[in-house]
Amino acid sequence: MSEQGCTRPEVGDLLAAYELNLLEAEDRLRFESHLETCAWCVEELYAHAPCSEDLLTAPGRHAATLRRASRASDSGFAVQFRAMLRRLLQPRVLAPVGTVAAVALALVLLMPGDLMTPGAAGLAIVEPLPYQTLDLRGGADSDLAGLLAGGLQRYADGDYAGAARDLAAAWAAAGTDETWSDRSQAALYLGLSLLLDQRPDEALAPLRVAGASRLLPVAERGRWYLAQAHLLREDPRASVPLLESLLQSPVYGDPASDQLHAVREICDNPAGE
Amino acid sequence: MTFEQAPEIALDPLAAAWLSGDERAESKLFEFLRVRFLGIAKRRVQPDHLEDLVQEALQIVLRKGREQQRTENVLIWSLTILRNVIGNHYQARKRENERMATGEMLLDQLTDEAAPPDQFAGSDSGLEQALARLAEKYPRCGKIFAAILESLETGGGPREVSQRALAKVQRQTPDLTRGGFYTALHRCRSQLRALLEKEPGHV
Numbered sequence: 088m089s090e091q092g093c094t095r096p097e098v099g100d101l102l103a104a105y106e107l108n109l110l111e112a113e114d115r116l117r118f119e120s121h122l123e124t125c126a127w128c129v130e131e132l133y134a135h136a137p138c139s140e141d142l143l144t145a146p147g148r149h150a151a152t153l154r155r156a157s158r159a160s161d162s163g164f165a166v167q168f169r170a171m172l173r174r175l176l177q178p179r180v181l182a183p184v185g186t187v188a189a190v191a192l193a194l195v196l197l198m199p200g201d202l203m204t205p206g207a208a209g210l211a212i213v214e215p216l217p218y219q220t221l222d223l224r225g226g227a228d229s230d231l232a233g234l235l236a237g238g239l240q241r242y243a244d245g246d247y248a249g250a251a252r253d254l255a256a257a258w259a260a261a262g263t264d265e266t267w268s269d270r271s272q273a274a275l276y277l278g279l280s281l282l283l284d285q286r287p288d289e290a291l292a293p294l295r296v297a298g299a300s301r302l303l304p305v306a307e308r309g310r311w312y313l314a315q316a317h318l319l320r321e322d323p324r325a326s327v328p329l330l331e332s333l334l335q336s337p338v339y340g341d342p343a344s345d346q347l348h349a350v351r352e353i354c355d356n357p358a359g360e
Numbered sequence: 361m362t363f364e365q366a367p368e369i370a371l372d373p374l375a376a377a378w379l380s381g382d383e384r385a386e387s388k389l390f391e392f393l394r395v396r397f398l399g400i401a402k403r404r405v406q407p408d409h410l411e412d413l414v415q416e417a418l419q420i421v422l423r424k425g426r427e428q429q430r431t432e433n434v435l436i437w438s439l440t441i442l443r444n445v446i447g448n449h450y451q452a453r454k455r456e457n458e459r460m461a462t463g464e465m466l467l468d469q470l471t472d473e474a475a476p477p478d479q480f481a482g483s484d485s486g487l488e489q490a491l492a493r494l495a496e497k498y499p500r501c502g503k504i505f506a507a508i509l510e511s512l513e514t515g516g517g518p519r520e521v522s523q524r525a526l527a528k529v530q531r532q533t534p535d536l537t538r539g540g541f542y543t544a545l546h547r548c549r550s551q552l553r554a555l556l557e558k559e560p561g562h563v
Contacts, residue, residue, distance in 0.1 A: 156495035
């Protein structure tokens with residue numbers, strides 16, 4: 088096995104799709120041409136070949152395995168454990184014993200967020216929005232435009248921490264400049280970079296600005312990602328009105344509906360019973 | 361098949377051309393496989409066995425390919441044949457080694473070729489267990505694989521299968537592009553590989 092890894096990761100990323108016969112002729116040829124110079128990818132195909140053949144030979148059976156495992160996981164130990172904790176923490180159970188109540192209070196105060204509201208963060212969907220070049224215009228000076236362009240380039244490169252830093256600087260430099268027409272789009276990408284950098288608390292403010300944009304696509308995206316930020320913060324109730332506002336969206340309608348259903352289950356039945 | 365007009369062609373159509381009697385397609389296909397097979401086998405067997413093993417594997421590909429009229433996923437299928445040939449080679453060497461050891465005639469040179477753990481085909485239950493673990497541990501990966509496998513089960517060409525699976529995943533992740541989908545699948549495959557390596561008796 089080559090110790091160097093794939094020689095061209097942008098082509099090597101097609102490997103799994105190649106194995107499962109998902110690639111059209113042009114991409115297949117591109118990947119197979121890549122194999123002429125990449126020993127790492129050849130070794131990977133070789134090592135995984137029996138599994139790939141198994142998956143292709145009996146896809147229905149393996150899909151059923153995955154569905155069963157997903158269902159088992161959804162009703163698994165973690166959820167039941169949280170439910171048990173919540174039942175124990177109910178006042179009628181704890182009231183007779185004052186000392187136990189004190190311990191329970193301490194537990195509540197020390198309990199991690201994901202035990203307070205089971206599974207809310209697990210519902211969040213945060214995928215990088217495809218990078219789109221912004222049409223820079225308005226009253227922004229060249230420094231501001233440079234910061235914005237630099238931040239977006241870092242975002243496109245997958246450097247979300249760097250993107251958040253540059254976009255936050257652009258945001259701060261713009262201040263309340265109402266002539267800067269890219270404000271809401273910059274807010275969207277700043278919020279999204281913070282989310283992807285796993286900083287949902289900081290993402291709230293810029294995503295609220297994006298969600299209030301007069302540009303409908305920006306507003307919908309802003310509200311969608313703001314809802315995801317609330318879920319990541321284990322605050323599912325805050326995501327409900329945002330998801331409701333997206334139900335008629337041609338882009339976000341279906342996922343918002345699915346997510347809303349799951350969020351309401353958590354809110355209506357926080358013990359997971 | 362217009363192989364003469366298409367010097368650059370993917371392996372599956374090349375196999376179709378070979379099966380329809382195109383000798384140049386056959387030559388090109390088997391040269392591609394031979395080079396890849398040699399690269400793989402030279403890391404696993406002693407040099408004096410290398411050419412023989414590769415030739416044996418290519419002969420099987422040639423014979424079974426004709427029998428089965430194989431024109432889909434030819435490379436992956438060929439690699440499983442190579443794995444079996446190398447695996448059989450190790451088994452034969454092991455038996456020979458044991459026989460000689462019993463007669464107190466163990467030769468040092470045979471120990472140079474110990475079978476690495478990845479040489480034997482994995483169990484089907486190992487894959488099932490790893491898939492179940494994948495869905496539990498990485499739910500999103502489980503959903504991506506399930507969408508693809510369900511689409512494969514429904515049938516159709518690569519474009520149709522891929523589009524149907526992507527559309528299903530996009531219900532949860534509307535902004536996911538085709539490129540992002542393939543990249544996500546690639547990462548999930550890495551997780552599956554890691555889980556498979558933990559399954560006893562599997563690759």
